[in-house]
Amino acid sequence: MSGTRRRVRRVADAEKAAAAAAFLEGQEITRTQCVQCYSEIAGVNGRYACGNCGWVNPWTEGHKPLPTAEDDVQVRECAQG
Numbered sequence: 001m002s003g004t005r006r007r008v009r010r011v012a013d014a015e016k017a018a019a020a021a022a023f024l025e026g027q028e029i030t031r032t033q034c035v036q037c038y039s040e041i042a043g044v045n046g047r048y049a050c051g052n053c054g055w056v057n058p059w060t061e062g063h064k065p066l067p068t069a070e071d072d073v074q075v076r077e078c079a080q081g
């Protein structure tokens with residue numbers, strides 16, 4: 001009944017999780033009210049998409065600049081490989 005659990009976690013998964021955690025630390029969860037249906041919605045860094053009616057706010061209303069393709073390490077790795 002003990003010690004039979006298989007180890008499925010790989011180093012790559014741990015690195016991915018650490019990278020994701022580091023990325024999320026720099027993000028801020030913000031809340032607002034949808035201008036169309038008045039639902040309370042949550043977004044990231046002041047950018048919102050309403051799951052109720054589909055309203056999205058303009059990207060320029062975000063609190064931080066959007067990441068560029070160069071910020072996406074995974075895309076770069078795929079392009080090289």
Ligand SMILES: [Zn+2]
Nearest residue numbers: 034037050053
């Ligand atoms: Zn809405």
